[in-house]
Amino acid sequence: MNIPRIVIAGTHSGVGKTTVSTGIMAAFHRRGLRVQGFKVGPDFIDPTFHQAATNRPGHNLDGWMLSRETNLEIFGRAAGDADVAVIEGVMGLFDGRSSPSLSGTTAEMAIWLDAAVALVLDAAAMAGSAAAVVHGFDTLIPDFRLSAVICNKVASAKHYGYLRDAMVARCSPSPIGYLPRDTKFSMPERHLGLHPAQEALTAERLDLLARWIESHLDLDRLLELGSRPNFAALCLPDLTRKPARARIGIARDAAFCFYYHDNLGLLRTLGAELIGFSPIADRTLPPDLDGLYLGGGYPELHAEALSANESMRAAIVDFAAEGAPVYAECGGFMYLMHAIVDSEGRNWPMAGVFPTSARMQKQLAKLGYIEVESCEAEAWLGPDENARGHEFRYSTMDPMPETIGRVYRDPAEGYRVLSVVGSYVHLHFLSNPKFAERFVHDCAQHRAVNPGRPVNRK
Numbered sequence: 399m400n401i402p403r404i405v406i407a408g409t410h411s412g413v414g415k416t417t418v419s420t421g422i423m424a425a426f427h428r429r430g431l432r433v434q435g436f437k438v439g440p441d442f443i444d445p446t447f448h449q450a451a452t453n454r455p456g457h458n459l460d461g462w463m464l465s466r467e468t469n470l471e472i473f474g475r476a477a478g479d480a481d482v483a484v485i486e487g488v489m490g491l492f493d494g495r496s497s498p499s500l501s502g503t504t505a506e507m508a509i510w511l512d513a514a515v516a517l518v519l520d521a522a523a524m525a526g527s528a529a530a531v532v533h534g535f536d537t538l539i540p541d542f543r544l545s546a547v548i549c550n551k552v553a554s555a556k557h558y559g560y561l562r563d564a565m566v567a568r569c570s571p572s573p574i575g576y577l578p579r580d581t582k583f584s585m586p587e588r589h590l591g592l593h594p595a596q597e598a599l600t601a602e603r604l605d606l607l608a609r610w611i612e613s614h615l616d617l618d619r620l621l622e623l624g625s626r627p628n629f630a631a632l633c634l635p636d637l638t639r640k641p642a643r644a645r646i647g648i649a650r651d652a653a654f655c656f657y658y659h660d661n662l663g664l665l666r667t668l669g670a671e672l673i674g675f676s677p678i679a680d681r682t683l684p685p686d687l688d689g690l691y692l693g694g695g696y697p698e699l700h701a702e703a704l705s706a707n708e709s710m711r712a713a714i715v716d717f718a719a720e721g722a723p724v725y726a727e728c729g730g731f732m733y734l735m736h737a738i739v740d741s742e743g744r745n746w747p748m749a750g751v752f753p754t755s756a757r758m759q760k761q762l763a764k765l766g767y768i769e770v771e772s773c774e775a776e777a778w779l780g781p782d783e784n785a786r787g788h789e790f791r792y793s794t795m796d797p798m799p800e801t802i803g804r805v806y807r808d809p810a811e812g813y814r815v816l817s818v819v820g821s822y823v824h825l826h827f828l829s830n831p832k833f834a835e836r837f838v839h840d841c842a843q844h845r846a847v848n849p850g851r852p853v854n855r856k
Contacts (some may be wrong), residue, residue, distance in 0.1 A: 401477055402624030403513035404550075405438075407487040407504045409531060413520045415548045416444050419486035419578070420599075421611035422620070427481055428608050433478035436473065438507045439488030440767070440788040441822065442656040442694070443769040448486070451608075455659045458774070459485065462495045462502035462767050463826045465787040466510055472828075473511060474658055479488025482621065487515060490533055495767055502767065505542060505786035512629040516544035517571065517621060521561050522551040522579065529564040536571055545623045548615060549576040572623075575615035580830050644688040646839035651676035653704060654729060656694035660828035661827045661834070665691070668838040677733065678703045682713040689841030694824055698758050699794065701738045701746035711749045718751050720848065723840040724818040725778075728791060731755040731820035735795070739783035751818050752802065756793040764789045768823055770810040775807050778819065778836040787823045795822070817844075 406419040418787025419435070426433045435456045440463065445456025457476045459469045477483045487504030488494075494502030501510075509514045517535055521528055528549070533624065536544045552558045556575040565573050580667060613618070622830035646665065648657070671682045672691075678700055681693055683690075704711075706845060714734075718724055726734050734751040741758040767788050772779035779785055798813055805819055806812035817840065827834040 399476060399478070399714075400625075400628045401480060402482045402621050403485070403511050403626065403629075404482070404507045404624040405485045405487055405511070405513045406518060407491040407508070407515050407516045408489070408518045409520065409535065410490045411493075414577070415486055415518055416447060416550060417552065417607070418425045418518050418611070419444075419484060420447040420451045420604075421607045422615070423448060423484050423598060424604050424608035425611045425617055426454050426484070426621075427567075428605075428612070431481040434477040434483045435451065436485040436490070438482065438485060438504050440790075440826070441488065442824075443659070444486055445659065446655075447585050448484075450604060452481075452652070457659055459507050460502065461500075461510070462828065463788070463829050465804075466826050469507065469510060476637070483513075484512075485511065489560070491515070492519065492538065503579060505539060510543060510756045512626055514620075514623040515543075516546040516548055516623075516627060517544050517572070518548045518550050520551055521549040521576070522553070522607070525708050526564040527561040527705060528561045529568040531804060532565055532569045532571060532606045541626070544571040546620060547571050547575045550603045551579045552576040553579060562668060567714045572619065575621050577614050580610070595705075597627060617667075639667050643669040643670070644675055644838055644845055645684075645686055646691055646838070646841055647684055647687045647822050648672050649672050649690070649730060649733075650674040651679050652693040652695075653678055653697045653700040654693050654727065656824065658824075658826055661825075663748070664827050664831060664834050665838060668690075668835055669768045669837050669842065673850070675724060677714075678707065679708070681709045683710070683717060683773065687717070688845040689837070690717065690725070692724070692726040692733060694728035696732060697729045697733050697748075698738055698740060701740055701744075701748075704733060705738075705746040705748065711747075714749050718816055718818045720844075723837060723843050724751075725837055726818070726820040727824050728789070728822050731822060732793060734818065734820050745817060751815055752813060752820055754796045754798045756795055758793050760792075762790075762792055763794050764791050764822065768810055770806040770812060770821075770823055770825070772805065773801070773807045774805050774814070777814075778833045778840070779805075779830065780832065780836075783832065785825050787825040787829070787831050789822050789824070799827070 423433050432575045433452040436459050438442045448456035492502050500506040549561050562573045706835040734749045736750045737755040738746045739757045769786050772783050807812050
């Protein structure tokens with residue numbers, strides 16, 4: 399597979415990787431190139447920026463949640479018809495699951511992909527010392543080298559001259575330009591990270607960002623650095639898609655927007671027809687569904703609207719009471735609780751499938767990778783099987799009654815009521831595809847037992 403592969407890494411979180419990565423993708427796309435964007439790590443929001451810039455779905459790569467082979471399969475399938483792949487890193491270049499391991503790091507993914515690495519350096523308060531930072535990143539790991547440096551938040555051309563001269567004199571990586579300090583290109587943030595692209599990135603703003611990148615960075619040199627020898631991506635033939643056997647409703651709106659593209663792709667491959675609906679705006683569920691998937695997002699920001707839509711809440715309760723399979727994670731799990739209590743102490747009634755409440759905190763409640771292990775004989779994870787995911791939330795949960803079934807061993811939190819499974823964990827289905835297979839199978843079985851049943855009662 400001979401496609402230019404460029405990793406945009408950072409010295410630390412907040413250095414501007416998403417702005418730079420999105421701008422480079424948009425600039426390449428303006429040239430008429432087919433650009434495939436990727437995000438290293440479990441982030442849901444950055445891929446929405448990549449999709450806006452490239453008109454292609456953004457994919458996640460993750461060295462801790464997924465095996466090397468699975469990552470290369472994802473890369474090969476997504477980038478097989480592209481002209482260039484741009485991979486946005488996670489946190490700092492060497493930040494991952496735990497130190498000093500490279501597991502889950504941007505560096506690990508760059509090694510697996512044999513990709514050129516451009517390091518984004520926050521140079522706002524630096525001059526000659528920038529060379530020391532770049533030299534350290536370039537030489538920390540044997541047999542791993544940076545390809546280029548992008549200086550961000552630079553005060554002036556004169557300032558960049560000091561930075562460039564220091565790096566040229568003392569470092570191997572090539573400085574390929576600088577981005578001046580300009581707040582109008584900063585991405586707006588909220589408590590779970592950046593605002594999604596559909597809220598933060600208009601077509602006009604994206605065009606300005608691409609032109610800004612083009613005018614300050616040597617993109618021809620970056621493409622040249624990314625054009626490395628062929629590497630062995632697992633470019634397998636398209637998976638055989640099973641015939642459609644189940645209709646699964648997917649909650650998709652401003653409150654529920656956190657889904658891995660490859661999770662949804664796997665469900666489709668397994669025979670699921672995915673039907674989008676909005677718990678905010680729709681009065682009831684789409685007709686003839688066999689299961690539901692309620693992903694994460696921002697239910698706390700839309701708690702008033704979700705609570706006011708009593709018709710939808712009742713429809714979901716009725717659907718669950720039929721024994722239909724329902725999978726809810728993080729924000730979707732919160733929606734299925736008795737209530738969401740916001741950070742001001744206001745209580746917003748939710749669906750009430752799980753007899754507990756979520757309480758929003760003003761500080762981060764949980765962040766990190768997690769491996770779940772089944773403790774149920776008939777769960778979507780088989781006995782003693784594992785799957786991997788992550789948690790990122792600002793809510794805590796009131797105690798869950800002991801009468802409610804547990805589906806995961808401690809410390810992971812996962813619960814079952816009838817055929818409804820709820821958890822704070824965002825699972826990546828490709829860490830154990832059997833989970834998705836059993837979920838789709840149970841949805842198909844529900845259809846077989848209840849053919850043509852009316853779902854819309856309201």
